[in-house]
Amino acid sequence: MLTVHHLKVSQSERIIWLLEELELPYELRVYQRDPVTQFAPIELRSIHPIGSAPVLGDGKIVLAESGAIVEYIIARYGNGRLAASVTSSQYPDYLYWLHYANSSLMMQIGVYWIAQMAVGAGNTPLLSSLRERLDRHLQMVEDRLSQVNYFAGGEFTAADIMMHFPFGTMKAFYNVGLDNRPNIRAWLARISDRPGYQRAIKAAGHDRDPALDWGVTRSVF
Numbered sequence: 001m002l003t004v005h006h007l008k009v010s011q012s013e014r015i016i017w018l019l020e021e022l023e024l025p026y027e028l029r030v031y032q033r034d035p036v037t038q039f040a041p042i043e044l045r046s047i048h049p050i051g052s053a054p055v056l057g058d059g060k061i062v063l064a065e066s067g068a069i070v071e072y073i074i075a076r077y078g079n080g081r082l083a084a085s086v087t088s089s090q091y092p093d094y095l096y097w098l099h100y101a102n103s104s105l106m107m108q109i110g111v112y113w114i115a116q117m118a119v120g121a122g123n124t125p126l127l128s129s130l131r132e133r134l135d136r137h138l139q140m141v142e143d144r145l146s147q148v149n150y151f152a153g154g155e156f157t158a159a160d161i162m163m164h165f166p167f168g169t170m171k172a173f174y175n176v177g178l179d180n181r182p183n184i185r186a187w188l189a190r191i192s193d194r195p196g197y198q199r200a201i202k203a204a205g206h207d208r209d210p211a212l213d214w215g216v217t218r219s220v221f
């Protein structure tokens, strides 16, 4: 049985979502953030030395990193579902967006967010150039979704699961702003219709769809 170590309001929602989409059984262990620091509780360090979420348990295997966990579950238990096959024309796009989500996009959001907190209400050349960089990323995502319904192409895949967090639950911490990004908002609306997503956000502990805060009008409960 797979065990998902899930920190409330965090990237570990992706793993719950993937397992719900694949309809695989799993045990959920839920951890609360420290109300002041927002860090994970110290007990998570007894599962994995970094002590961040998600962490997946599979028998004796303990695996951290959202992207690694997603690839592991897809490869070992996916039976070809929610992935583009290596020989398909969608495969390079699938791989790119699956990794881009955390390697570049989340990093760029995090750098801007922290720089903004450090600078406060003021502005600096560094902050403006970081904002310009972040906007370049957001524009690329918007442009991609103006061409295709899902990141790998016509079909929903695990790349969409990886790409959702920066526009969904991340908003609890930092709002990237989607006012001028209609295609990203339309993609969020498509996602919110998925039964697997609806089950996942409930299991992850949300009482409403975090994507609704982007002006997505569909209600899931």
Ligand SMILES: N[C@@H](CCC(=O)N[C@@H](CS)C(=O)NCC(=O)O)C(=O)O
Pocket: 007, 009, 010, 011, 012, 038, 039, 040, 041, 051, 052, 053, 054, 064, 065, 066, 067, 102
């Ligand atoms: N790159 C890692 C990031 C893990 C991470 O930073 N998780 C956050 C939740 S979104 C966390 O556990 N924060 C609390 C902490 O590190 O104490 C991944 O994708 O798994």
